[in-house]
Amino acid sequence: MSNLNYRVYPAQMETQSFGRLRVDCTTDVGFRPISNATVEIASTGNPGNVIETITTNEIGRTGEIELPAPPIEYSLEPVIEQPYSEYNIRVTAPGFAPVEVNAAQILPDVTSDQPVSMAPSEVSGSELFVVLPHTLYYEYPPKIAEDEIKSEFETGEIVLERVVVPEFVVVHDGPPSDPSATNHYVRYRDYIKNVASSEIYATWPEATIYANVLAIMSFTLNRVYTEWYRNQGYNFTITSSTAFDHKWMNGRNIYDNIGVIVDSIFNNYLSRPNVRQPILTQYCDGKNVQCPGWMTIL
Missing domain, CATH: 2.60.40.1120 (Carboxypeptidase-like, regulatory domain)
Incomplete structure (x- = not known):
C-alpha cells in the first residue's frame, strides 16, 4: 500500500x-x-x-x-x-x-x-x-417499454434460424436515429461486461450479479436473434442509449468479479416455454424510475 x-x-x-x-x-x-x-x-x-x-x-x-x-x-x-x-x-x-x-x-x-x-x-x-457516471448514480433517460417477445410482424424477417451467441456486436454509441454516433465493433463478452459494470455495482452479492448479467445477456441476444435494428434499416446490433437498450461506455473499466461471472455463463439466456427467442428482459432501478411488471435492480 x-x-x-x-x-x-x-x-x-x-x-x-x-x-x-x-x-x-x-x-x-x-x-x-x-x-x-x-x-x-x-x-x-x-x-x-x-x-x-x-x-x-x-x-x-x-x-x-x-x-x-x-x-x-x-x-x-x-x-x-x-x-x-x-x-x-x-x-x-x-x-x-x-x-x-x-x-x-x-x-x-x-x-x-x-x-x-x-x-x-x-x-x-x-x-x-x-467514463460517464454510473446509471445508478446519474439519471439517464428511462427505457421505452417494448414487448418482451417480438413477433415477425414487428421485426420483419428473422434472419437467424436459432439463437446464436455472436463473437462481436456492433454498438451504436447514441440513439438509433443519430447518424453522427460512432459504431463500435465489440466482442460480445466484453460488451456484456461493460454494460454490467455500468448498470450494477460489483459490490453486490454474487447471486444478484448473476441474475442481472443473465437479464442483460437475454436482452442483448433478443436484439441479435430478431435482427431488431437491421430490420429497420440500421447497420448496427444495439445502441448505448438507455431509452432503447443498455448503457455501454466506450473505454470504461471492468470489475473482475463481473468479468468472471460473464465468462462462466456467457452462452445462457432467459426464454419462455415453447418460445425460441430470448426474452427482451427490461428492467429499471425501481427508485428513480418505476416500472410495474419489470425487473428492478434496487
Whole structure:
C-alpha cells in the first residue's frame, strides 16, 4: 500500500475503504501486450497531482494498485453519496500514442481492470476516454417499454434460424436515429461486461450479479436473434442509449468479479416455454424510475 497519505490521515487508515485497480495495455491491432508502458494515476478531483506511477510487465499488465474508495455501504443501499471514487489514468509507451481515461470508477473491496488499447504514434494522435457516471448514480433517460417477445410482424424477417451467441456486436454509441454516433465493433463478452459494470455495482452479492448479467445477456441476444435494428434499416446490433437498450461506455473499466461471472455463463439466456427467442428482459432501478411488471435492480 503506497502513497496513500496524500488523502488519508493515519487516524483514518483503519476505517478507510480501498478498491484495487489493474491496467492492461495492448496494441490496437492484434491485441499484443505492451510491456514497459508507463501508467500515471491521479484523482479526478486533483488531476495535476500524480499519486501513483507504475509500469506494465512482459504481458502488458500492471500490478494491483490499492486506491481509496467510499464505504461499501454506499453501494449496497440507495444513498445520495457517490458510492465510487474516480481516478484519471494516463498511459504512455515508446512508439505509441498516449491514452488517457478520465473518471475511472473504483468501488471498495473489488478489483477493477482498465483495458487500454494503444495505436502506433505515427498513425494516431493521443486518445481520451471519459467514463460517464454510473446509471445508478446519474439519471439517464428511462427505457421505452417494448414487448418482451417480438413477433415477425414487428421485426420483419428473422434472419437467424436459432439463437446464436455472436463473437462481436456492433454498438451504436447514441440513439438509433443519430447518424453522427460512432459504431463500435465489440466482442460480445466484453460488451456484456461493460454494460454490467455500468448498470450494477460489483459490490453486490454474487447471486444478484448473476441474475442481472443473465437479464442483460437475454436482452442483448433478443436484439441479435430478431435482427431488431437491421430490420429497420440500421447497420448496427444495439445502441448505448438507455431509452432503447443498455448503457455501454466506450473505454470504461471492468470489475473482475463481473468479468468472471460473464465468462462462466456467457452462452445462457432467459426464454419462455415453447418460445425460441430470448426474452427482451427490461428492467429499471425501481427508485428513480418505476416500472410495474419489470425487473428492478434496487
